[in-house]
Amino acid sequence: MIHEEIIIAGFGGQGILYAGKVLATAAMREDRQVTYLPSYGAEVRGGTAFCHTVIAEEEIATPVVTDPTAAVILNTPSKEKFEGKVRKGGLIVLNTSLTGDIHKRADAAYVDVDATEIAERLGNVRATNMVMVGAFAGRARIVPLEALVSASAELLHGAKKEIIAINEQALKEGWKIGHG
Amino acid sequence: MTTQKVLMCGNEVLAEAAVRAGCRCYFGYPITPQNEISAYMSKRMPEIGGVFIQAESELAAINMVFGASAVGVRAMTSSSSPGVSLKQEGISYIAGAELPAVIVNVMRGGPGLGNIGPAQSDYFQAVKGGGHGDYHQIVLAPYSAQEVSDITFLSFDLADQYRMPVMILTDGVIGQMMEPAVIEKKEVRNLLPKDWALTGCRGRKPNVVKSLYLGDKVLERHNLKLQERYRQVAAHEVRYDAYHLDDAELIVVAYGICARLCKSAMNDLRAKGMRIGMIRPVTLWPFPSRIISQVAGTGKSFLTVEMSFGQMVEDVRLAVNGKSGVHFYGRGGGEMLTREEVLKEMERLYAQLRGGKNV
Numbered sequence: 001m002i003h004e005e006i007i008i009a010g011f012g013g014q015g016i017l018y019a020g021k022v023l024a025t026a027a028m029r030e031d032r033q034v035t036y037l038p039s040y041g042a043e044v045r046g047g048t049a050f051c052h053t054v055i056a057e058e059e060i061a062t063p064v065v066t067d068p069t070a071a072v073i074l075n076t077p078s079k080e081k082f083e084g085k086v087r088k089g090g091l092i093v094l095n096t097s098l099t100g101d102i103h104k105r106a107d108a109a110y111v112d113v114d115a116t117e118i119a120e121r122l123g124n125v126r127a128t129n130m131v132m133v134g135a136f137a138g139r140a141r142i143v144p145l146e147a148l149v150s151a152s153a154e155l156l157h158g159a160k161k162e163i164i165a166i167n168e169q170a171l172k173e174g175w176k177i178g179h180g
Numbered sequence: 181m182t183t184q185k186v187l188m189c190g191n192e193v194l195a196e197a198a199v200r201a202g203c204r205c206y207f208g209y210p211i212t213p214q215n216e217i218s219a220y221m222s223k224r225m226p227e228i229g230g231v232f233i234q235a236e237s238e239l240a241a242i243n244m245v246f247g248a249s250a251v252g253v254r255a256m257t258s259s260s261s262p263g264v265s266l267k268q269e270g271i272s273y274i275a276g277a278e279l280p281a282v283i284v285n286v287m288r289g290g291p292g293l294g295n296i297g298p299a300q301s302d303y304f305q306a307v308k309g310g311g312h313g314d315y316h317q318i319v320l321a322p323y324s325a326q327e328v329s330d331i332t333f334l335s336f337d338l339a340d341q342y343r344m345p346v347m348i349l350t351d352g353v354i355g356q357m358m359e360p361a362v363i364e365k366k367e368v369r370n371l372l373p374k375d376w377a378l379t380g381c382r383g384r385k386p387n388v389v390k391s392l393y394l395g396d397k398v399l400e401r402h403n404l405k406l407q408e409r410y411r412q413v414a415a416h417e418v419r420y421d422a423y424h425l426d427d428a429e430l431i432v433v434a435y436g437i438c439a440r441l442c443k444s445a446m447n448d449l450r451a452k453g454m455r456i457g458m459i460r461p462v463t464l465w466p467f468p469s470r471i472i473s474q475v476a477g478t479g480k481s482f483l484t485v486e487m488s489f490g491q492m493v494e495d496v497r498l499a500v501n502g503k504s505g506v507h508f509y510g511r512g513g514g515e516m517l518t519r520e521e522v523l524k525e526m527e528r529l530y531a532q533l534r535g536g537k538n539v
Contacts, residue, residue, distance in 0.1 A: 021187070021358070024187055024358060025187050028185060028187050028360045034187070034359065034360060035357055035358065035359050036187065036357065036358035036359070037353065037356060037357045037358070038356065058444075059440075059443070059444065060359075060440070060444075061440050061441050061443070061444030061445070061519045062353075062437070062440060062441055062444075062516070062518070062519055063353060063357040063359070064353065064516050064518070066518055066520075067520075
């Protein structure tokens with residue numbers, strides 16, 4: 001039975017909310033139950049941005065994630081905040097370009113991704129979020145890669161073709177790393 | 181937009197459903213956590229030839245709804261708790277003037293300016309009449325994005341049919357949470373033409389829209405007419421979901437976001453063999469008193485769960501009328517209940533009940 005409660009976290013401007021929306025939209029197109037909740041508190045500009053995405057087969061009780069099965073972490077303050085919160089046996093995906101690769105948890109699985117570097121190599125550092133989402137989904141296997149690619153394009157409708165193409169590449173590169 | 185499944189936050193689903201339900205005038209004033217409604221309307225209304233106005237105050241916004249409704253247009257305003265308090269005078273006038281109107285309250289923590297966390301502490305204000313006078317508004321409380329859509333369509337029809345204000349009561353989480361929804365009208369009602377509206381009286385008797393009734397017993401007669409209408413609403417428009425009432429020994433009563441937590445906890449506990457059932461009011465006024473009264477009795481206990489310090493529980497107690505124990509669990513101040521704490525309380529109470537202790 002699929003039931004994933006995912007926190008995606010980074011700093012404002014890293015496309016954290018967009019990353020959650022891509023994941024949620026892909027899950028919706030796969031006919032999963034899904035909720036997505038942005039942090040709407042009085043966040044400080046430049047502070048930690050995060051969102052909660054729940055993907056399940058059964059009706060979802062609450063969109064608020066208090067006991068995450070997975071954390072997708074894009075910067076160091078978010079690592080400090082969320083690494084310890086992932087439930088035992090959960091999954092932590094690190095953007096090691098910014099967080100380093102120290103694993104504080106022995107009871108969780110890690111996927112290390114040089115996501116910022118990969119995105120820079122692909123030509124747009126802003127695609128870091130898609131590398132990370134790709135890596136998470138490649139490991140967790142809750143939505144197929146194709147669904148993520150079309151969700152990303154769907155949410156970016158009207159955007160330049162190059163940006164859509166880089167996002168697609170970023171998702172694929174991430175997926176390869178996550179899938180291992 | 182098509183009628184395919186969309187992933188939108190509750191506030192945006194509400195706004196789009198209102199547009200599709202024929203709302204052509206929206207008046208608002210900013211406040212978190214309902215700003216997505218105003219933002220969406222500011223973009224959408226000009227596209228369809230409707231009117232969007234960011235009013236100078238909540239008071240102005242509700243009175244703009246009064247005006248638009250008086251000329252027969254479907255109109256809506258939205259706000260969050262402190263802003264809805266400011267609208268109460270206008271709501272009372274709209275009720276007195278027998279006008280349809282849709283008012284949205286995306287509840288946040290109170291009292292006063294409170295905070296921006298999700299809450300259910302405006303229940304009293306919504307169902308007991310926050311304004312003055314013997315009036316009611318229909319109050320609907322959705323628990324998912326899909327139900328936000330369905331209820332929004334319904335609200336405009338109910339308001340027109342009964343010529344009274346309808347409040348859609350949600351909270352910060354239902355408003356902010358994105359969830360798949362299909363935004364389409366599901367129920368069709370036969371509505372009468374608005375022959376009472378102020379549309380220009382050339383060739384006919386002038387219509388009058390007012391809430392001032394002077395003279396011997398004139399206002400009482402007006403009130404009696406309103407009361408008869410409220411009886412009709414109470415007789416025909418009660419909505420709720422019920423689960424496992426046939427075997428339940430403990431019946432949970434919860435609405436909105438709380439109902440989701442409780443339903444999920446109930447399912448887990450039933451899988452462990454506990455006979456727990458649930459009633460989820462969809463209309464808070466009229467309240468589903470009859471079903472609660474029917475199932476109350478020996479061997480049954482009730483647990484009301486709210487994100488408040490106990491408001492709806494009073495209506496549950498009135499309906500139960502002493503035939504069963506009525507318990508309460510909740511928290512407030514903009515704090516979200518967790519599924520785990522609700523589950524624990526249900527489990528604890530059930531065990532106590534089975535232990536034969538006086539509950």
